Amino acid sequence: MPRATFILSDGDRRTIDIPAGWSLMEGARQEGIPGIVAECGGGALCSTCHVHVAPEWHETTGPASDLEEALLGLAPGADEHSRLSCQIEMTEAYDGLTVTVPETQATG
């Protein structure tokens, strides 16, 4: 099962297993990772599961889609490494993925 590490806003690191095929957001929610609000339940309808992908993982995860890009425009502190975690589907290729959880989400 691929693992992903979340660096929380207080600096804590949490590494969790996420079943392949699940989104990064779903994995975070199962484990109760703080700071991933995921208000719409997943599906790129809001921007409250925003994370910063570690630069070395950027190429693997790829860029945000146009819709995601537009939604990220509403997320506080979004930058070129920002993604919506509901739009990252975990596969074995993502084993070791590291992301930073922002201090605040758009509305949470």
Add this chain to the structure above:
Amino acid sequence: MTTETVLIIGAGQAGAEAAWRLRELGHEGAVILAGAESHAPYERPPLSKKFLSGTGDTARLQLRKPTAYTEAGIDLLTGTAVRDLDTEAGTATTANGARIDFDHCILALGATPRHLPQSVPGGRAARVLRDLDDAAELRETLQAGRRLVVIGGGYLGMEVAATARGRDVAVSVVEAAPAIMNRGVSQQTAAFFHAAHEARCVAVKTGVAVASIRPGKGGDLLTLDSGEELEAGIVIAAIGVAPNTALAAAAGIDCDDGILVDGNCRTSVPGVYAIGDCAAQLVPSSGRRLRLESVQGAVTHARLAAAAITGTDPPPERAPYFWTEQYSYRLQMAGLADPSRPCEDLLRGSPEDGSFTVYRFQDDVLAAVEAVNNPVDFVRSQGRIGQSRETFE
């Protein structure tokens, strides 16, 4: 203070959020989350959408994996229905006769689907959809070629219709009101979804009610008050829910179509809170009493109650938010137009292309926004609810 026990009764969307929020806000005493269902807390929205379509699996519906509760110091008691509440003594009694003591109690009891009224002979033949077990059973029956009649054209009914069509089930919808999704969306949005369903061969019958249900040849035979008859292999009633208030009412807590709560989700009895679908809240800004049936409502209430118990700042008030998914269309709504006053609707975008936004003004103030496949516009305008029309244009 820190050793006080919080008992949360009802382990659904609201109850689970309250438990987690209490921990996040630093509550150090015990948190007991007692729920009647045998499942760990899960989300209901997919039950009429992805899960019902046959692709969703049960583990994915869980809000947290079961062991996460233990790790967070939350005592999750599944299969534990609370039968009796003594607010003076601070005790709850479960259906098994076990006693749970508490200092604070949060009622997160949810709601129960309404059945067809007694005046409709055979009305009990209609299934309802509220929990995972209902959805799992319904999912089994939705086989290609079968005939489904959905009674009630609200969000839930129309979602079930759409999902069933996706599985090649023949679908009719019977709605007594003159339009589908009658409670709260603009005429444009309702018409858009009506057309979307008809384009996919759903027979949408508005302004008619079911008069009786009798056993027929291949299942049930429904007679409508227009005299029309419909054959159905599967009948589902999606005609709304009733808030679960009995436990509270028996404990002497004020109820009236919901457990009555103030802006912080406090009931009429000190130390007892009510949140989610079971609560009717007096919203401070508008002075309106609202019983929301939405994930956002459940989550917001949970945070208010947790803040009140921990003595922390309440989260800021936000416009109610709701969404529905039917076919490839996702409708997001925020704000609530006051149904007693007229609305001036401004349409942007094109329903023909399946992407548009309706801005609803009342007295020149943006009261509500509805967006179909337009999440960016939606999120942008969400924050503008309550602003005057001039600043908007």
